[in-house]
Amino acid sequence: MTKTKAVRVSLLPDAVRRQAFAEASRFRGEFYECTTARRDELFELVDAVLCADGAVKSVVDLALLPGHRRGHGAMYGGLNHCRLDAGRLRTVLAGLSLPRFDGGRLVLAVDVPPWLRSDALCSAERLFCYVYGRAKTASQFIPGWAYSFVAVLEPGATSWTAILDAVRLGPADARPRSPPPSCGVSSSSSSLRGQWQADDPHIVIVADSGYDVTRLAWVLRDLPAELVGRVRSDRVIRLPKPPRMPGINGQPPKHGPEFRFTKPETWPEPAITTVTNTTHYGKAETQAWDRVYPRLSRAFLMARPRG
Template sequence: MLSQLRTGLYSCLTARGDALFELADAVLGASGPVRSLVELTLTAEHRRGHGALYGGLNLGRIDVDRLRTVLAALPLPRWPDGRIVLAVDVSPWLRSDAACSAERLFCHVYGRARSAAQFIPGWPYSFVVALEMGATSWTAPLDVVRLGPACDAIAVTAAQLRAVAERLIGAGQWHEGDPDILIVADAGYDITRLAYVLADLPVELVGRIRSDRVLRLPAPARLPGTNGRPPKHGGELALADPATWPEPSVSTVTDTGNYGKAEATAWDRLHPRLTHRAAWLDHDGELPIIEGTLIRLKVEHLPGNRDAPPVWLWSSATGATGPDVDRWWQSFLRRFDLEHTFRFWKQTLGWTRPKLRDAHAADRWTWLIIAAHTQLRLARGLTQDLRRPWEKPAPPGQLTPARVRRGFGNLRAAIAQPARVPKPSRPGPGRPPGIPNRRPATRYDVGKTIKRGRTLADLQQPGG
């Protein structure tokens, strides 16, 4: 399967393919964390010069649609019931000092202290990965999209999730009668909007919502002989006010070990009251009622015996049972495995290390990092544990991505090597000495450029 992936990856590199393929191999074969691109040309896996490396990133081409299809056809992690669990999240490639790089946005970055968040210019990337069950730092990346200045984040995410689900269905990963694909997201996503847009697909969505939200109960039954327009919404349920909480429909208690007992309480058929704002501003006609299941998760303590605040989740499914509620909150907690993947890419594989000017070159480098990580995932059971003397032995089949990468070089001789041998050549003369560059690069502003066709003020005017 690993050789099949490498052959499929090489077929997706339609221009400067040999240089791009060897660059991905150099990322896997480097002895330590990737600090800079040019140092990768010193590895044995990269047989070309540094000019070919930058030429491949700046002038190469990757058939991204074909590569996405290749990734969707690979074996994916599944949960005990055979379900595929996907996670979506955004990670920024910060480029605060790159004034000549186009399509940068202000990316939200958390600080070390409370209320120390910052907005730093960079390229935000939206990733979709398949999650594994249990304590692990492995994920299976399936797609990435860079959010540009003219992008509507919710619309782009919805289109991205739809494309991933359709590719999985087309690749035979999901068949009629199988459990629905579960998609988990954090609080930064409008989970009810995503549930409405993706309602025609066999997917369930679970997302965290803010603890100050107010949801509506189902409309009460209409009594005989009642006049007037029937109500659309029932009473309010304020997440911060326990006095407004009705009797829950499902309650479960699970022993988590490290965090003590986890109490999950669920209320069925709750929905937000939508208004013509934000993503619903351009919605024509009456706003829909999107019912789902509200879940309150409370654990006894966090590591260090700290009190844990409750976590509120909303699922697009209704009529949930106890096992359904447990699966939803356990799947949401596994979403944090994606943070380990981001950390491994940035600190070990050097995803955000290159100082690339062109955003499209950054896209190519990002796809190469995904291809390298996927090769490590397929090599989990094929590599030996070359642990350091101070490291603990890892159980068979439970090596971390960094330890699999450490032994990947010994496996490389036994797998496919589709890249061609480089041809001898001479470097170009470059700019003559003493002649400066008289064509300065263009400088770009940072921020969004999207504009709506109509605004909230237009709707409030007569005839709006």
């Protein structure tokens, strides 16, 4: 007896394929126009990186790929003398079709991963990058380059992200562990104004504990953005100042009581409490307080954002 097995193969409609091909072709043309010097070599070098089989371990190996039609001398000349209009490229990336969450909300993620260059003694502007270990005593500082990037997150279980901006931090910017809050975030959020309408939900920006969320909120105060970020476990913030009681003389206090993260006895009753049963971590309890804030200095408010 012969057994047969039915296999269903799903293919994209021709209209969807043509639309995706047209979108990729348009982006390639606009990216080519963003290059202002050695554009042919730089364009072929990008094609070689995308067509490489696996991770790129050596730059000179890219000259051997079919997508790169020039010699290795032209490749080094293009890397040394190429010019790219970063502002125009940032606008092109922000104009692409970006993934959205429920309700059409855009969610951005910012972080500063290091590119460790401990053996590259001649590399300019290296920093001591903080590298986390499996234990507190295993963390260390290693020379390298730190990059601040902004990416658009995609809903669902996927690792794909749309990179909007990437800026290499130098010695004059900040320590890699505490990056300048406006590196790439302000410019990328401003470039997304064309995709945000008045009736759309605010753009959510998710930051790690290395970013000062309060400083970011001040820098992005004119943009339709909401910030979500981790803060240090030893932070001390302030509660709203108590109402002025009649019959009490003297100058009223400027700030309310302290809210210490390490001392639960200083926490007032939360405004909102939620309990969620998770699959991997058991019960997750969330508490939220309204109108709590850190004390801001005049230098904090007068500092001008960079980028």
